[in-house]
Amino acid sequence: MFDPADFPEPTLVPVNGVELEVFEAGRENAGKPIVLCHGWPEHAFSWRHQMPVLAAAGYHVIVPNQRGYGNSSRPAEVTDYDIAHLSGDLVALLDHYGYEDATFVGHDWGAMVVWGLTLLHPNRVNKVINLSLPYQERGEKPWIEFMEEVFGGDFYFVHFNRRPGVADAVFDENTFQFLRNMYRKNEPPREPRPGMALIDLARAETPLGDPVMSDSELAVFVSAFASAGFTGSVNWYRNLDRNWRLLADVDPVIQQPTLMIYGDRDAVQRSERLTDFVPNAEVVGLDCGHWIQQEKPEETNRAITNWLERQDAVRYSSRSS
Incomplete structure (x- = not known):
């Protein structure tokens, strides 16, 4: 297990009207940036196993706590x-470091x-x-409206939007319990039950399955959310339909070389049409x-570094030919 004392000290970086708490590794590799974007309910610390490996592979590793998380700004609107x-x-973060572009890595909401x-950029x-x-297709209906029709009002995406503040308050009251119960693996299958599943999870006294991390690692997440609260991070969900509108006039096809890593036991479904929208995607399961990069850190690191090496080799050969 990882000793939290080994995690880098952060700096607060002013960007885009807010401040982001940013952790770095491999600053000596300036000119080769890779930016790691956490999901929900996560923290930059979720990339602790990847940072030293990517730095050793020659990257300047930049890991922000995104707005609403940790000691980064938490706007009220x-x-x-x-x-x-x-x-x-993220664009402003690149500007801060003087980079035209970078490789971006995202997990969960960070992937979104x-x-x-x-x-957009x-x-x-x-x-x-x-x-x-x-990749999430932008269908005919706004995402929350679509989810409400398919999954009902208790589905957490819908609940966060239709009943603002209710879930956040439960998570804030049960921060340790919620995160302990959330960060599990090898959970037995459960029958779907009525009610809002994440509120039930936050109130459950006994966790299922096995812990993803040690108590000292979990304490980093608990301390961050105990301080910041959950509302800022849950507000990401409250913009899904707004995002749907903001992306209306954008070319929906992503041309960049892409690596998509799935957890074979993840509840999040694989996309059957990924290459329709991301034609240069390679898929690994x-x-x-x-919690892919925390559950299988070595395998995740190998998948990422092998793919990056191949991409660099392709770019080098195309330049030299």
Whole structure:
């Protein structure tokens, strides 16, 4: 297990009207940036196993706590968490370091942000690596409206939007219990039950399956959310329909070389049409659940570094030919 004392000290970086808490590795590799974007309910610390490996592979590794998380800014307005703001933060982060473009890596909601960033600012992204969440097609109906019809009002995406503040308050009251119960693997299958599943999870006294991390690792997440609260991070969900509108006039095809890593036991479904929208995507499946880079750190690192090496080799040969 990882000793939290080994995680880098952060700096606060002013970007796009907010401040982001940013952790770095491999600063000596200036000129070869890779930006790692966490999901929900996560933290930059979720990339602790990847940072030293990518630095050793020659990358300047930049890992922000995105707005709403950790010691980064937590604006009060819900609309300050839409894809224009979230992707704008990452563009401004590149500007801060003086980079034209970078490789972006996202897990879960971080993957959603990286997909959106690549659509809105394609010239700032040279390669995409996303974990768990595949490209989401922009269908005829706004996403929350569609989910409400298919999954009902208790589905957590819908609940967060239709009953603002209710779930956040439960998570805030049960921060340790919620995160302990959330970060599990090898969970036995459960019958779907009525009610809002994540509220039930936050109130459950006994966790299922096995812990994904040690107590000292979990304490990093618990401490961050105990301090920041959950509302800022949940506000990301409250912008899904707004994001749907913001992406209306954007070319929906991503041309960048892309690596998509799935957990074979993840509840998030694989996309059957990924290459319709991401024609240069390569797919890898790992034998794990949702918390891919924390459950299978070595396999994740190998998949990422092998793919990056191949991409560099292709680029080098095309330049020299």
